[in-house]
Amino acid sequence: MNATEKIEAGGLRLDNALWLAPLAGVTTPPVREFFAALGAGLTHTEMISCMGLLRDNRKTEGMLRLLPGEDSKCGNPVVLQLFAGDADTMARGAEMALAANARCGPLRFAALGVNMACPMPKVTKRGAGAALMGTETAFAMVRGLKRLGLLVWVKTRRMPDDRETLRFVEGLVEAGADNVCVHGRTAAQRYEGRADRVATAAAAERFPGKISASGDVYTVEDVKEYLNMGCVGVMLARGALANPYLFPLALRALGYRVPEDLTAPARGERIRRLLSLGERARRICGPKTALVLLKRLMAGMFKGMPGASELRRGVGLASNLEELEKLLRLDFTENIG
Ligand SMILES: Cc1cc2nc3c(=O)[nH]c(=O)nc-3n(C[C@H](O)[C@H](O)[C@H](O)COP(=O)(O)O)c2cc1C
Structure with missing residues (x-):
């Protein structure tokens, strides 16, 4: 994929602004590799439990695997997506994950990702995922992770009141978050109904260079709309599953030179x-x-x-x-x- 120029987002230099969203049960290493080959400028791991890492859970550790090429230096950056219900568990889990990563070889995660979006009860009942929205714990988590010296990316959702969303995003940015992805559905909506773009646009305007977007990205126009709002990146989720070739199609529409075997x-x-x-x-x-x-x-x-x-x-x-x-x-x- 011949990029016209690199972009700066969330402290990283990336090939483009189209990223594969974190998808639990899907964004395994081979799927990330598959989407990177179609042009994704960045991908995420599955959702990894810090508690699982601390319990020395081998399955959880297996989710930390990176494939050759999955490193910012090689062109396929991967965000390590973690979840926990308190700042201490998050920081200790992240440290364990990074130590395991260092033991496995030279490939490194591009950033530490914090899930503050998952609305599922099995996650929120532990105080994790969307339960962190609007809390001081969320800010403490970001501050704790920043001490580890890596970039911190947060993925969260719109809150019922748009002013609340902005206040929360502001707190995350002040705590040191390098990128905040706003999914325009509230936790109560889960994955239903339309993703509202107003709060995302307001956050992108207020915190230039810091906000990426998620929610209802199915077409080239959806991608363009989020980028025109000032978002630094757009995360493709169900739209990428419904049509993996949305990556090359959107990239071509954005002016990238994409081989024809990918666009047609x-x-x-x-x-x-x-x-x-x-x-x-x-x-x-x-x-x-x-x-x-x-x-x-x-x-x-x-x-x-x-x-x-x-x-x-x-x-x-x-x-x-x-x-x-x-x-x-x-x-x-x-x-x-
Ligand atoms: C199967 C599936 C798994 C998901 N797993 C995660 C996850 O692990 N972490 C997260 O922050 N969001 C997760 N999401 C949410 C997506 O990343 C995205 O924010 C959401 O689907 C909205 O985008 P869409 O309307 O374009 O699908 C998941 C969504 C789906 C459909």
Whole structure:
């Protein structure tokens, strides 16, 4: 991907302002690699529990893995997304995560990300995620993480009153947050209804260079609208799952030089990319997770293609990775080969 010029955002120099949002259960290393190849300027890890890290939970530690190339210096920066209910657990968990990262080799996270957005009871009942919105604990968390010497990125949501949102964002910025992503839905809305853009626009105007956006990013126009509001970056979430090629399409619309096999991908190119994701996911995460991830991304990859719905139905019924790969290869032979 030939970028016209690098951008500065949240203390980082990035290829572009289109980022893959944190998606629990999805933004595993192979999926991040998949979206980075489509042009994502930055990605996030899954949501990692600081409590889990402190309990020496091996599964949690496994979520810290970075793949070759996943380092700001190599061009694919990854934000480590953490959650905790108090500042001390957050700081200790982050320290453990960074120590584990250092033991694994030279690749480094681009920033420490704090989840102050998740509305799910299993997270909020521990005082974490969206339960931190508007609290002093949130500010203490940011101050504590800044002491570790890394950039701190916070992802949060709109609050019911827009003035409250601005006050909260102000407190986060004063505490040292390098980037605050505002998702324009309240915690009560969870993932439903429209994402309001007014509070995000107001925050972007008041804190220039510090605010990124999330919520209802499905089209090139959505991306442009957030950037025109003054947001330094836009996080693609369900829009990226619904159409992974939204990354290259939006990048081209923003003036980047993007290869044609990404902006007008042929069926064979889509299948090749999916098979390659399946192969990488199998090696890195194991066949069960690979099946889940592939199913998650299938529908979007074939949107609008002839026979897409039959293929989708077949894929939905596949009970293991081999069956699914067979279907994809068969489609390739029948339609291309
Ligand atoms: C499956 C799924 C997992 C998500 N996981 C996270 C997460 O771990 N951390 C977070 O801050 N937001 C998470 N989100 C929220 C998204 O990052 C994003 O803010 C939200 O979906 C709004 O954007 P959209 O309307 O464009 O999808 C998740 C959303 C979905 C659909």
